[in-house]
Every structure is written in structure tokens, then in C-alpha cells.
Amino acid sequence: xxxxxxxxxxxxxxxxxxxxxxxxxxxxxxxxxxxxxxxxxxxxxxxxxxxxxxxxxxxxxxxxxxxxxxxxxxxxxxxxxxxxxxxxxxxxxxxxxxxxxxxxxxxxxxxxxxxxxxxxxxxxxxxxxxxxxxxxxxxxxxxxxxxxxxxxxxxxxxxxxxxxxxxxxxxxxxxxxxxxxxxxxxxxxxxxxxxxxxxxxxxxxxxxxxxxxxxxxxxxxxxxxxxxxxxxxxxxxxxxxxxxxxxxxxxxxxxxxxxxxxxxxxxxxxxxxxxxxxxxxxxxxxxxxxxxxxxxxxxxxxxxxxxxxxxxxxxxxxxxxxxxxxxxxxxxxxxxxxxxxxxxxxxxxxxxxxxxxxxxxxxxxxxxxxxxxxxxxxxxxxxxxxxxxxxxxxxxxxxxxxxxxxxxxxxxxxxxxxxxxxxxxxxxxxxxxxxxxxxxxxxxxxxxxxxxxxxxxxxxxxxxxxxxxxxxxxxxxxxxxxxxxxxxxxxxxxxxxxxxxxxxxxxxxxxxxxxxxxxxxxxxxxxxxxxxxxxxxxxxxxxxxxxxxxxxxxxxxxxxxxxxxxxx
Amino acid sequence: xxxxxxxxxxxxxxxxxxxxxxxxxxxxxxxxxxxxxxxxxxxxxxxxxxxxxxxxxxxxxxxxxxxxxxxxxxxxxxxxxxxxxxxxxxxxxxxxxxxxxxxxxxxxxxxxxxxxxxxxxxxxxxxxxxxxxxxxxxxxxxxxxxxxxxxxxxxxxxxxxxxxxxxxxxxxxxxxxxxxxxxxxxxxxxxxxxxxxxxxxxxxxxxxxxxxxxxxxxxxxxxxxxxxxxxxxxxxxxxxxxxxxxxxxxxxxxxxxxxxxxxxxxxxxxxxxxxxxxxxxxxxxxxxxxxxxxxxxxxxxxxxxxxxxxx
Numbered sequence: 021x022x023x024x025x026x027x028x029x030x031x032x033x034x035x036x037x038x039x040x041x042x043x044x045x046x047x048x049x050x051x052x053x054x055x056x057x058x059x060x061x062x063x064x065x066x067x068x069x070x071x072x073x074x075x076x077x078x079x080x081x082x083x084x085x086x087x088x089x090x091x092x093x094x095x096x097x098x099x100x101x102x103x104x105x106x107x108x109x110x111x112x113x114x115x116x117x118x119x120x121x122x123x124x125x126x127x128x129x130x131x132x133x134x135x136x137x138x139x140x141x142x143x144x145x146x147x148x149x150x151x152x153x154x155x156x157x158x159x160x161x162x163x164x165x166x167x168x169x170x171x172x173x174x175x176x177x178x179x180x181x182x183x184x185x186x187x188x189x190x191x192x193x194x195x196x197x198x199x200x201x202x203x204x205x206x207x208x209x210x211x212x213x214x215x216x217x218x219x220x221x222x223x224x225x226x227x228x229x230x231x232x233x234x235x236x237x238x239x240x241x242x243x244x245x246x247x248x249x250x251x252x253x254x255x256x257x258x259x260x261x262x263x264x265x266x267x268x269x270x271x272x273x274x275x276x277x278x279x280x281x282x283x284x285x286x287x288x289x290x291x292x293x294x295x296x297x298x299x300x301x302x303x304x305x306x307x308x309x310x311x312x313x314x315x316x317x318x319x320x321x322x323x324x325x326x327x328x329x330x331x332x333x334x335x336x337x338x339x340x341x342x343x344x345x346x347x348x349x350x351x352x353x354x355x356x357x358x359x360x361x362x363x364x365x366x367x368x369x370x371x372x373x374x375x376x377x378x379x380x381x382x383x384x385x386x387x388x389x390x391x392x393x394x395x396x397x398x399x400x401x402x403x404x405x406x407x408x409x410x411x412x413x414x415x416x417x418x419x420x421x422x423x424x425x426x427x428x429x430x431x432x433x434x435x436x437x438x439x440x441x442x443x444x445x446x447x448x449x450x451x452x453x454x455x456x457x458x459x460x461x462x463x464x465x466x467x468x469x470x471x472x473x474x475x476x477x478x479x480x481x482x483x484x485x486x487x488x489x490x491x492x493x494x495x496x497x498x499x500x501x502x503x504x505x506x507x508x509x510x511x512x513x514x515x516x517x518x519x520x521x522x523x524x525x526x527x528x529x530x531x532x533x534x535x536x537x538x539x540x541x542x543x544x545x546x547x548x549x550x551x552x553x554x555x556x557x558x559x560x561x562x563x564x565x566x567x568x569x570x571x572x573x574x575x576x577x578x579x580x581x582x583x584x585x586x587x588x
Numbered sequence: 589x590x591x592x593x594x595x596x597x598x599x600x601x602x603x604x605x606x607x608x609x610x611x612x613x614x615x616x617x618x619x620x621x622x623x624x625x626x627x628x629x630x631x632x633x634x635x636x637x638x639x640x641x642x643x644x645x646x647x648x649x650x651x652x653x654x655x656x657x658x659x660x661x662x663x664x665x666x667x668x669x670x671x672x673x674x675x676x677x678x679x680x681x682x683x684x685x686x687x688x689x690x691x692x693x694x695x696x697x698x699x700x701x702x703x704x705x706x707x708x709x710x711x712x713x714x715x716x717x718x719x720x721x722x723x724x725x726x727x728x729x730x731x732x733x734x735x736x737x738x739x740x741x742x743x744x745x746x747x748x749x750x751x752x753x754x755x756x757x758x759x760x761x762x763x764x765x766x767x768x769x770x771x772x773x774x775x776x777x778x779x780x781x782x783x784x785x786x787x788x789x790x791x792x793x794x795x796x797x798x799x800x801x802x803x804x805x806x807x808x809x810x811x812x813x814x815x816x817x818x819x820x821x822x823x824x825x826x827x828x829x830x831x832x833x834x835x836x837x838x839x840x841x842x843x844x845x846x847x848x849x850x851x852x853x854x855x856x857x858x859x860x861x862x863x864x865x866x867x868x869x870x871x872x873x874x875x876x877x878x879x880x881x882x883x884x885x886x887x888x889x890x891x892x893x894x895x896x897x898x899x
Contacts, residue, residue, distance in 0.1 A: 289861060
């Protein structure tokens with residue numbers, strides 16, 4: 021975390037500098053150029069789970085409260101965060117009452133009221149709406165409008181962490197007047213609304229070209245009369261991570277670029293040009309290997325990679341799973357592919373600190389001999405070609421991931437490490453749009469998992485891991501029955517784990533929740549459902565002339581775009 | 589042949605007193621030797637093939653061997669082309685990549701040439717088949733290539749992988765896919781050439797003495813349309829090498845640790861400023877191969893064309 025803290029003090033200094041220029045009037049700093057190399061395709065986060073869309077929309081529409089760069093909640097459209105102490109959250113933890121700031125206006129000049137908040141919940145919770153952020157509204161029973169500026173969310177069960185709805189970039193408020201006729205099945209048809217929502221944010225949309233470029237102008241009705249400093253802004257899409265990094269750091273065409281997963285040596289070389297600054301922060305992203313506990317062999321036909329196909333021929337052996345983990349030199353992977361933006365980890369839940377376990381660090385110990393001993397003991401004998409086998413089953417792994425040069429480099433290194441313990445690996449890389457696309461007709465999605473091992477990064481929004489850890493419930497295993505939806509890619513199923521998830525949902529006390537989360541994390545790592553590799557920082561870059569950037573892993577990176585200014 | 593009775597001109601030292609039987613191959617070879625570009629091209633191409641086949645025995649480093657501590661190295665005695673960002677030896681990778689790229693290129697080209705020439709000649713020569721075959725060509729030209737490739741690879745990848753192993757299976761699949769999606773231009777060109785050749789007097793003469801159609805096609809038509817075939821063959825190798833690299837890039841081709849020239853190029857692009865040799869060597873290999881094959885094709889075309897030969 022050292023990198024993180026130095027970064028924080030750095031931004032504090034920048035902030036102090038930026039404070040002076042923030043006194044300037046709205047629109048005095050000209051034009052802001054932002055580059056998201058995955059282009060924005062819609063500005064309604066309820067209809068798209070893509071980070072690029074959520075973050076693009078966060079310039080326009082806002083939630084009631086946001087997370088700052090340290091993971092603390094900060095009020096946005098309210099005066100204070102409701103808690104049990106200030107009476108905003110009821111004693112039985114079954115309701116939360118938000119008090120909206122007075123005098124807020126939408127970008128079209130109409131007043132912002134509690135009705136809009138209630139409508140947003142109705143919009144997302146509509147059974148035929150296909151809302152992508154429905155997880156934010158789990159257990160919400162009703163959203164009541166108490167008066168024009170007060171809204172109360174009622175939960176069906178006690179919610180120790182009632183900040184799901186309306187907090188963070190995934191759950192912003194949309195305008196009732198604009199979206200009224202767009203509920204349910206009509207939601208995707210409202211092109212005009214989805215491409216140009218009215219918002220309370222610092223900017224409003226002037227032109228939207230899907231999958232290409234979005235143009236913004238300063239919102240004339242923004243709550244702070246002095247902000248934003250920029251009169252207009254462009255959010256451009258296209259290219260790849262390396263070219264995005266180049267356009268900030270070397271050519272200076274853009275002011276801000278997001279998600280720069282590029283080899284560290286390339287980034288360092290570009291940064292040496294002195295036109296831009298690379299910023300990173302650590303959230304909850306973990307690059308991990310997920311092991312398939314079910315049989316993915318093609319001759320299983322339609323039931324391959326499901327529980328019905330039966331257990332995996334060799335990954336069902338705990339010795340193999342453990343050997344796979346300890347034979348990986350994580351430090352080397354960090355050095356080759358991540359540099360300062362990665363740390364070796366054994367946790368699937370590496371942050372916030374309250375939830376980060378230290379009990380599974382055995383896997384950080386890179387130990388080929390121990391791995392070999394484990395496999396020998398379990399009866400996996402080396403054959404003539406050096407590959408281990410038992411009862412005619414060869415340790416031959418098909419290892420898939422998305423196409424990205426860092427991932428392919430990691431694959432090559434891991435293959436080499438596994439070779440040394442007598443395991444053969446075949447590599448496969450799939451275009452990211454297909455791999456993460458979730459198309460039930462494609463055999464190459466990460467949900468279908470027609471391979472033995474797959475690698476990708478996942479994280480969770482906000483700071484509460486309850487929903488995230490519930491992703492490894494037996495009931496969350498993707499299968500044809502649920503349209504291959506579900507987060508339990510390893511097809512891991514344990515009664516003990518399911519019980520812990522249930523227990524966490526009923527526990528309010530923060531320390532106890534932390535203990536439960538750690539226990540679950542340890543089960544996943546010890547059992548070898550997945551092999552955590554690298555705790556990944558988010559890496560972005562901004563021009564040296566752009567001030568006020570506070571890199572944020574807990575909310576949209578553009579969460580404080582209203583405070584950005586141009587250096588004089 | 590009537591040449592035998594013509595007396596060689598005076599002062600021609602090469603003219604033998606007793607003429608040997610001349611064959612088509614010998615004629616072609618004699619003509620080809622006079623095409624300087626063709627000869628240079630042949631030498632370069634054969635050198636590349638020789639290096640790719642025997643190079644790995646001379647330069648004994650395993651192309652897949654990783655050594656992260658010595659990454660992004662420049663040219664040295666141990667690594668004549670430097671190393672990549674994982675410390676793999678570039679020279680060994682270029683040699684190994686060449687084996688794949690050349691065999692994919694040549695095999696796919698032969699397949700598409702065979703298909704294209706057969707369809708072109710049949711369509712051009714037999715009037716009744718012209719319509720259906722050319723409409724079939726149009727159909728293939730109109731097919732959206734990428735979705736087609738996606739479907740083919742999706743349907744057959746696992747089957748072939750199970751039967752032939754990941755590398756041979758993918759090789760067969762890629763060669764087949766490139767072959768059946770790139771024969772259309774050849775077919776069109778060959779058909780055009782056949783249409784014009786078959787109206788000429790020597791074909792009429794052959795017909796009038798009762799030569800069989802198969803013989804007319806092989807003896808009289810084919811040699812006369814060899815030049816466009818040669819040109820599309822040379823272009824075909826280049827296209828096949830490039831298509832293969834595009835497929836690998838999309839994740840539909842060979843596994844990512846299996847080097848081909850196209851993949852080495854793609855992987856190297858980001859590192860161009862740190863280590864220019866990452867793109868120079870594979871790029872040079874592709875360009876030299878394509879260029880040399882083009883010159884060989886040029887020379888062969890001249891040598892094979894009966895109207896130019898002997899001039």
C-alpha cells in the first residue's frame with residue numbers, strides 16, 4: 021500500500037494548488053479532452069454493465085452519495101450520509117432515509133425531487149426492464165416519497181450495509197419526467213433518453229455518437245456556480261491501451277486516459293517524455309486463475325462444464341490445485357507485466373483493510389519442490405515426455421484468457437512454471453469483446469468456461485463485499501438452466517461457504533462482517549477454487565496541465581470531474 | 589520437332605552440332621536463368637527456406653525458453669536479434685515462426701490455387717457450367733468473411749483439436765479456412781484468360797484434328813494462362829501469411845505462445861520504441877519472402893509464356 025499512500029499525499033498537494041484556481045468562474049478553462057479507449061455505447065448505466073458506460077454517464081448523472089478515493093462515502097445530492105447515529109438509518113436496519121439538498125436543479129432547469137429518486141428505483145426494479153444494476157437494489161421492498169426532499173428506502177430484511185441503492189456511479193438518479201415512458205420492456209427503445217439523459221452532474225450532453233464520441237458542455241444549472249472549470253468536454257473512444265497512453269504521455273493530445281494495462285517498461289518510457297503523469301490506485305481488482313471443478317471435455321456435449329458433467333478429471337484433486345498455486349512465482353509475474361501497479365496476493369478479497377485476510381499467505385511462497393512432492397505423493401507419475409499422469413489421465417491444461425499483451429505474457433510465464441512440475445499447458449486467448457460479452461450462443465465466454473483454467477480480473481464496486489462474496493454460492497453456478505448467468509465460474513460448491521454467506525447477510529457489526537469475509541476468502545484460496553495472482557491497481561494517466569484528478573478505485577474515475585482545472 | 593533441322597546461325601558458340609532432345613522444363617529453366625530478378629528472388633527465397641528448416645539446428649536456443657531477467661536485450665552474440673519482453677530469443681522465434689508462416693502460406697496458397705484454377709478453367713472452357721460456377725464465385729465473394737471464419741472455427745476447433753492436437757489441428761483448420769476463402773479472385777482471372785485463349789486459332793486447330801477436351805485444356809489452354817495463375821499464387825502466399833496473423837491476433841489462430849511471423853509483428857508493435865528489432869526482423873522476413881516470391885513468379889511467368897520464351 022506504500023504506493024497508494026504516496027499517491028494520496030501527492031494528490032493532496034495537487035488539491036491545495038487546485039483550490040486557488042477552483043475559485044475561478046464556470047467555464048473559464050476551455051475544453052477538456054478525455055479518452056476512454058473502450059468507446060462509450062450508452063449513457064444509461066442501468067442498461068449497460070460496462071465500466072466505460074458507467075463512468076461516461078457519471079459526468080452527467082449522479083448518485084445521492086459517492087465514494088471518494090479512500091473508499092469513504094461523501095454526500096453528493098444530500099447534505100449528510102444517513103447513519104444509525106444521526107437517525108437516518110432505522111434501529112432495526114430495515115430502512116434508510118435520505119434528505120436531499122434544497123434547491124437542486126436538473127440540467128433542463130426543473131427542480132430535482134424525491135419523486136425522481138423513487139422513480140429511479142421503480143425503473144431499475146421493473147421486472148421486464150433487464151436492469152444491469154439490479155444487484156444494487158437487492159432486498160429493496162419499497163422506496164417511499166416522504167416529502168419533496170425526503171425519500172425512504174425500505175428493505176425486506178435488516179441491511180447492515182444499506183448503501184446499495186443510490187450510492188456510487190452504478191446507481192445514479194435519472195429524471196422521472198424524461199424516462200417516465202421508458203420503463204420495463206420499452207427501456208432499450210428510448211434512444212434519445214439513453215443517449216442524452218438529463219442530469220445533475222457538472223456536464224450535460226450536446227452530442228452523442230454511439231461507440232465513438234460524446235460531446236458535453238458545462239451544466240448551467242450545476243449546484244456549485246463556480247464549477248465546472250471547463251466550458252466543454254469530449255469523451256472519445258477507440259484505440260487500445262497503448263495508443264491511449266501514448267496520446268497522453270507522448271503527444272499530449274488528450275488530458276485524461278483510463279485503464280492503461282500496458283507493460284510497465286513501455287509506460288515508464290512514455291512517461292519519461294514529461295507531458296503526462298501516470299496515476300494508480302488500488303481498489304479490489306484481483307487478477308486470478310479460476311479452476312474449473314467440472315468436466316469441460318468436448319465429448320460431454322451440451323452438459324460440458326456443468327455440474328451434470330461430473331467432477332473434473334484432475335482439478336478435482338486438492339493436491340493438484342495446491343501444486344498449481346505454489347508453483348507460480350507471483351513476484352515474477354508482477355515484475356514482467358505490472359510493475360508498480362501490481363502486488364502479489366493470495367486473497368481474492370484484498371481490500372478494504374477490514375476485510376483483507378492474512379491467513380492464506382502460504383501461497384506467496386514459491387516452492388517448486390513442494391509442488392513436485394505433493395504431486396508425487398498424490399500418485400501423479402511423470403511419463404516419458406515429462407508430463408505427469410495417473411490412471412490414463414494426463415495433467416494437460418487448457419488455459420484461456422482475453423487478448424491483451426500483458427495477459428499473454430503472464431500466460432507464457434505460468435505455462436513455463438507449470439512445465440517444471442510436469443504439467444502441460446495449452447494457451448488460448450479470446451477477443452475481450454467475446455470473452456466478456458456473455459453471449460449465450462458463443463462457446464468462448466468466461467461464463468461457459470469450456471477450458472480447465474481461465475484468467476481475468478474482477479472487482480466489486482463500493483466497499484462492501486457482501487454481494488461479491490455471495491458470487492461463489494452453489495446457487496450461483498452458471499449453467500444452461502440460468503442462461504449461463506451467475507458469478508461462480510469455478511463451479512465451486514460448499515455447504516460451509518454457503519452458510520457463511522447466509523450468516524454475513526444477518527450480521528450488522530462491522531468487525532464481525534470482516535471476520536466472516538476473511539473466512540470466506542480463506543476457504544476459496546485454501547480449497548483452490550481460484551488461485552489469486554495479483555492485486556491490481558487501476559492505472560490511468562493525465563496531462564501535466566490537468567489538475568484536481570483524484571484517482572478513484574471505489575467509484576467512477578470521473579467522480580470529481582467538476583473539480584478538475586487547467587493549470588495556469 | 590522442326591527445330592532440329594534448322595541450322596544454327598554462324599558464330600553461335602552454344603549451338604550444338606548434334607541437338608539434344610529439348611524438354612519444356614529445360615526450356616523454362618534456360619529462360620528463367622536470364623531473368624535476373626527471378627534468379628535473385630529464387631536465391632533469397634531458398635535461403636529463407638533453408639534457414640527456417642536448418643536454422644534451429646545451428647542456433648540451438650529453444651524459442652519458448654523464458655528468461656525474464658534478460659528481457660528487452662539488444663543484439664548480442666548469444667542473441668543475434670535480441671530478446672523480447674519475456675526474455676525469449678528473437679532469432680529462434682523468427683526461425684520457428686517462419687516454419688509456421690511459410691507452411692501455412694504455401695499450403696493455403698496451393699489449396700486456393702487448385703480450387704481457383706479448376707473452377708476458373710472449367711467455367712471458362714465449358715459454357716454450360718460458366719453460369720452456375722461464376723454465381724458460386726459471386727456467392728463466396730459476397731460472404732462476410734469474418735463471421736464465416738468465426739463459425740467455422742467455432743464448429744470445428746474442438747473436434748480437430750481432439751483428433752490432431754492443438755497445433756496440427758489449428759494448422760489444418762487455418763489452411764483450410766484461408767484456402768476456401770481466397771480462391772475467388774484466381775477463379776475470376778483464370779476464367780477471363782481461358783475465355784480469350786480458347787477462341788484462338790491453335791485451339792481451333794487442335795479441335796479440328798480431334799484432340800480430346802482434357803488434352804486441349806492441359807496441353808494448350810493451361811500453359812497459356814499460367815502467367816495470371818503464377819501472379820495470383822505469389823500474391824496468395826502473402827495474403828495467407830497476413831490472414832493467418834490477423835486470425836492469431838483475434839485469438840482464433842494458433843496459441844499465443846506459438847510464434848508465427850504475423851504474431852511476432854503484432855506482439856512487437858508496442859515495444860517498437862524500446863526495442864525496434866522486435867518488429868524489424870519479422871517484418872523484414874515477411875517482406876523479403878513476399879518480394880522474392882513475387883520476383884520468382886515474375887521470372888516464371890516470362891519463362892512459361894510461349895510467346896515470350898525464345899525471344
